[in-house]
Amino acid sequence: MTTTAAPQRHPDPERLAAAQAVLDDLPSAWARSTFTVHDPATEEMIAAVPDASVEQALDAVAQADEAGRQWAGSPLRARADVLRSWYERLLESGEELALLITHEMGKPLAEARAEVAYGADFVRWYSEEAVRPHGDSRDLPAGGAQLLTRRSPVGLSVLITPWNFPLAMATRKIAPALAAGCPVIIKPAALTPLTTILAVELARQAGVPEGLVKVVTTSSASAFSEAVLRDPRVRKVSFTGSTSVGSALMRLAADNVLRSSMELGGNAPLLVFDDADLDRAVNGAFAAKMRNGGQSCIAANRMFVQDGIADAFLEGLTEKMSALVVGNGLNDGIGMGPLIDDRAVATMSRLVADATARGAIVETGGVEFDGAGHFFAPTVLSNVPNDAEVAQTEIFGPIAAVQRFRDEDEALALANATELGLAGYVFTESLDRALNVADRLETGIVGINQGVPSNAAAPFGGIKQSGLGREGSAEGLEEYQNIRFYNIARRATR
Numbered sequence: 309m310t311t312t313a314a315p316q317r318h319p320d321p322e323r324l325a326a327a328q329a330v331l332d333d334l335p336s337a338w339a340r341s342t343f344t345v346h347d348p349a350t351e352e353m354i355a356a357v358p359d360a361s362v363e364q365a366l367d368a369v370a371q372a373d374e375a376g377r378q379w380a381g382s383p384l385r386a387r388a389d390v391l392r393s394w395y396e397r398l399l400e401s402g403e404e405l406a407l408l409i410t411h412e413m414g415k416p417l418a419e420a421r422a423e424v425a426y427g428a429d430f431v432r433w434y435s436e437e438a439v440r441p442h443g444d445s446r447d448l449p450a451g452g453a454q455l456l457t458r459r460s461p462v463g464l465s466v467l468i469t470p471w472n473f474p475l476a477m478a479t480r481k482i483a484p485a486l487a488a489g490c491p492v493i494i495k496p497a498a499l500t501p502l503t504t505i506l507a508v509e510l511a512r513q514a515g516v517p518e519g520l521v522k523v524v525t526t527s528s529a530s531a532f533s534e535a536v537l538r539d540p541r542v543r544k545v546s547f548t549g550s551t552s553v554g555s556a557l558m559r560l561a562a563d564n565v566l567r568s569s570m571e572l573g574g575n576a577p578l579l580v581f582d583d584a585d586l587d588r589a590v591n592g593a594f595a596a597k598m599r600n601g602g603q604s605c606i607a608a609n610r611m612f613v614q615d616g617i618a619d620a621f622l623e624g625l626t627e628k629m630s631a632l633v634v635g636n637g638l639n640d641g642i643g644m645g646p647l648i649d650d651r652a653v654a655t656m657s658r659l660v661a662d663a664t665a666r667g668a669i670v671e672t673g674g675v676e677f678d679g680a681g682h683f684f685a686p687t688v689l690s691n692v693p694n695d696a697e698v699a700q701t702e703i704f705g706p707i708a709a710v711q712r713f714r715d716e717d718e719a720l721a722l723a724n725a726t727e728l729g730l731a732g733y734v735f736t737e738s739l740d741r742a743l744n745v746a747d748r749l750e751t752g753i754v755g756i757n758q759g760v761p762s763n764a765a766a767p768f769g770g771i772k773q774s775g776l777g778r779e780g781s782a783e784g785l786e787e788y789q790n791i792r793f794y795n796i797a798r799r800a801t802r
Contacts, residue, residue, distance in 0.1 A: 343527040345502060348414040348646040349636040349681045355412075357501050360526045362535040368493055368522035373464050373541045375519035376491025380461045384439045387487055391435035393514035398428040398479075401510055405475060405503060407638070412500045413474055414645040414682075415600055416637040426762070427476035427507075430780065431483045433764040437785050438487035454796045459789040461489035462567050463543030466536055468529075468557070469504065470548050471497035471648060472603045478504045480768075480779050481546050482511070482521060488788035490544065492521045495532055499648060501525045537561055544788065547571070548605070551728070551773050569777030569787050571605070571769055573702050574730035577723035578608035579745060581716075582616035584735040588757055589617070590624035593708070596733050596759030598632070598686065601644045602706040603652075606731035606753065606762065609703055611710045612719050618712045622671065622690055625708060629686040630672040636681070646682040647705055656684045656705045663689050663696040663709065673706070694722065702728070716745065724750045730770035733759065 342356040360368070379387075398405065406420035415423070441459040448455055465485045469477040478494060485492050496504035501523075508516075508523050526532050537545055537560040545561050546569040547554055554572040561568045578596055580589045596608035613621050637645035647653050653676055660674045673687030687707045692699055698709045713719040723732060732751040736742050746754040752770040755761035762768060767778035777787050 343498060343525075345412055345499070347411055348648055349638070351680050351682075355502055357505070357525045359528075360524045360532070362531055365493075365524050365526065365532050365536055366539060368524050369464065369536060369539050369541055371519040372491040372493055372522045375517050376461075376464055376489075379486075379491060379517060379520055380489040382489070384441065387489065388435045388438040390515040391431055391438060391483060391486060394483075394511045394516065395428050395431040395435060397510040397514050398424065398431060398507065401506070402428075405506060408503050408506060409474060409500075410637040410645070412502050413471060414637055414648065416642045416645050419600065420637070423473055423476050426764075427473070427479040429764040430476070430479040433780070434483035434487040434785065437484070437782060440782075441789070442782065442786075448795070452800070453798055456794040456796060458792045458794070459488075459786075460792060462788050462790050463490060464541050465490045465492050465544040465546065465788060466542055467492055467494040468533070468545070468547045468549070469494065469496050470605075471499040472600055472605075474500040474503035475507055477548050478507055480764075480784070481548075482508075484779070484784045485544075485546075485788045486516065486521070488785055490788050491519075493524055493536065493542075494521065495524045495526065495529070498525070498527050498529070533557060533560060537566065538563060540564060543567060545569070546777070546779075546787070551775075554775060567787070569769075569779065570775035571777070571779060572730070572773065572775040573728050574605040574607070574609065574770070574774060575702055575726045575728040576606055576609045576731040576733065576751070577749070578611045578733040579713075579719050579723060579735065580611070580613040580617060580621055581719075581734075581736040581738075581741060582614045583737045583741075584617060585737055585757075586617065586620055586624060589621060589735040590628065592733065592735060592755070592757060592759035593621075593625060594628045594759070596755065597708050598629070598644065598706060599760060601647060603648060603704050605702075607703070608708070608733055608759070610699055610723070611708055612713050612722055613710055614719070615712055615714060618710075622688070622710055625710070626671040626688045629688050629706075629708065632686045634677070634683055634685065644686060644706060647684055648682065650682055652705055653682050653684050656687070656703075656707060659696075659698040659701075659703065659705075659707060660687060660689070663692055663698045666693045666696045668692045668696060668698075668709075700726075716741070720745065720748050724748075727773045728770070729772035730774035731755065731761065 341359045343359045345355045402424045409420035467481040544567040548571040551573040554570040632643035668689045671688040673685035677683040692709045729750045731753040732749040733755045767781040767783040769778040
């Protein structure tokens with residue numbers, strides 16, 4: 309077994325000073341009470357943010373609702389221009405945003421910069437979609453009337469985002485809401501609220517009207533949801549997070565029959581067939597597993613590799629994982645930062661212990677690092693039995709759990725044996741097999757010979773208990789629109 313030692317270097321002082329300057333400039337909406345945000349690489353406090361009460365959250369609802377009345381009637385081009393300006397400001401402030409992402413969430417600075425580009429792309433996309441609302445006109449088949457379909461804003465939208473992609477998850481929800489004409493309440497995760505605060509401040513500077521997008525930071529997510537989703541002014545909820553929390557939010561949303569978009573848990577299978585290009589399969593599996601240190605809902609969770617290529621694949625993946633340099637993401641050359649908190653580290657240790665007790669072999673990693681920060685070594689497990697916890701649960705960390713299979717039917721049976729269906733991956737050089745397997749996978753997203761399928765132009769979302777609704781593409785705009793039709797009587801002409 310090999311492990312990758314965590315570097316003991318300290319963050320670059322100039323970079324830390326730049327990140328702190330960003331924090332010092334953050335607007336403070338409330339001062340009554342606060343909660344703290346910590347750097348997962350050092351466990352040091354980096355900011356205190358307002359801890360909104362239920363009353364303050366409902367006041368934000370009132371402000372957003374009032375601002376939304378005028379925004380809903382604004383010209384499509386005006387909305388598009390504001391979104392385009394926001395996109396440009398996000399790029400101009402890209403380095404500050406990246407530093408903030410790394411500082412509060414932990415991912416390496418290179419990955420944080422990639423998230424800025426990815427997150428900003430949603431704003432650019434919806435600045436272009438804003439002027440394409442997709443209504444149409446058609447004749448009634450029986451004659452005598454014309455049907456006119458129109459799109460209107462669904463109304464005040466409550467957006468609840470996770471901690472793992474603090475910019476991209478915010479822009480992926482806010483941008484289509486604004487493009488459709490909806491006001492927004494956004495509640496970022498308490499672990500990583502700072503990036504969202506800065507992003508929304510940039511939106512305000514870009515021309516988003518005061519009060520139209522309200523950020524509510526709170527340490528009590530359940531009290532916030534209970535109050536806000538019962539407010540009759542709210543018409544939409546969009547949530548990204550665990551299936552259990554999503555299910556609870558849907559029960560709350562049912563009382564007021566709210567439009568709901570739920571991007572929930574994942575248990576992504578990755579299938580590598582004997583005829584796969586080995587280098588492409590190893591690199592793709594590595595990307596699918598280790599983006600964000602495995603802390604991604606579409607991370608490759610269960611790797612199924614056909615017998616004929618399994619040994620070579622395992623050797624290649626182990627080599628790449630063991631070469632990763634782990635440490636503070638503000639340093640140069642870091643391949644993986646910390647996990648988000650000590651609970652995540654404890655979960656990784658428990659999963660490895662359970663798997664090895666059942667016969668799995670640790671090819672690399674499998675250990676925590678001593679000292680400050682929430683670090684766990686990139687880990688490859690081989691010979692993983694299907695009843696191990698790591699093969700049955702969403703890992704959300706840097707453990708690659710590899711199982712072998714004999715044929716296509718066995719692989720698909722294993723892949724689909726879960727109540728979750730967000731993403732899946734297929735590696736093969738056969739076009740027929742790629743499409744046939746993709747069709748049979750019970751997931752909303754399939755990466756074929758690639759490990760990073762997400763794109764602003766694609767409809768992101770899952771099936772089964774991985775949620776409902778889509779984000780991105782034209783489908784993402786429809787989530788914030790009501791579809792209405794007018795039946796217009798026509799006089800017969802001679």
